């Protein structure tokens with residue numbers, strides 16, 4: 513039996529020009545495009561970013577991703593999503609799954625890929641990397657992430673600030689994604705830990721309403737947009 517190929521495509525963090533030529537070339541020849549959305553609405557930023565690059569008439573199908581930590585609910589949703597993708601691939605048609613930033617970095621594509629691997633390991637899967645949110649954020653804020661022998665660590669703030677201390681102690685810079693839900697706790701922890709450091713908040717990078725806050729002390733600690741990240745570096749070194 514022959515199959516189509518599933519392409520996991522990173523579309524960059526928001527600016528439609530930050531997508532690779534390879535991604536655009538593949539998007540122009542696939543039969544179906546899939547994108548993740550919350551099960552509560554039909555919005556998909558990844559879908560909006562690629563819309564200008566698709567051939568006319570190519571269907572874009574949203575795969576519902578429930579906003580829950582219940583593993584059984586998530587597993588069931590991803591099995592249903594994987595089956596929808598497999599129905600296309602099984603007809604020898606190529607399909608793309610588009611995802612914000614890079615598919616290998618905190619992306620729903622990972623869940624889809626693992627589920628497809630479990631269900632149908634013979635399906636060909638190719639991945640096109642994308643510019644991550646933090647690469648675009650570092651460029652927008654003019655903050656190098658690492659130079660010479662330096663290191664940087666990327667962590668998630670989705671569960672709060674508990675990973676911050678370890679990350680700050682073991683690397684020169686820290687990037688924290690998903691900061692919005694526990695923003696106040698993260699700020700309080702930063703104030704305790706990050707003496708001599710500088711934290712910059714980048715929100716909606718490359719999108720309308722982009723915000724770059726170099727001085728968090730002067731920014732009211734209101735919850736930032738969901739699309740927000742922090743870059744924590746050295747006080748005396750960073751641009752601004």
Ligand SMILES: C[S@@+](CC[C@H](N)C(=O)[O-])C[C@H]1O[C@@H](n2cnc3c(N)ncnc32)[C@H](O)[C@@H]1O
Nearest residue numbers: 525526613614617644645689690716717739740
């Ligand atoms: C589920 S993760 C997706 C990460 C993505 N795959 C990447 O490569 O950057 C969502 C988080 O990425 C960050 N993010 C994505 N796009 C962003 C943007 N345009 N501006 C700022 N942060 C962004 C935010 O921290 C957000 O909470």
